[in-house]
Amino acid sequence: MPEETTFKGGCHCGAVRFEITTDLGTVMNCNCSHCAMRGVLWNFAPETRFALTQGEDALQDYQFNKKVIHHLFCRTCGVESFARGTMPDGTPTVAVNVRCLDGIDLESLTLTPIDGRSK
């Protein structure tokens, strides 16, 4: 099992920065209409493991479909580095875009396909 690690990450221009403590054992590659266009790779963690260190003001919210997830992208560079939502049990959750983590080696990850398209 991959160990829990604290990662730093953020958007392309640097306006949005965060830290997240998580393990990257499950990285989801979603085929829904929105993710497929952008190639986002998701890792989910409880919101208590996440800290937005800068950029709350830089975020623009985008919602679609059932509008349960807040897709937060940077107003300046347009990159969605994380999203906020809730698990079915009500736990506040964040999904970070693994591509936006500093120094991440994407080749080392095992991707888990999820079928968001048919949901």
Ligand SMILES: [Zn+2]
């Ligand atoms: Zn940005």
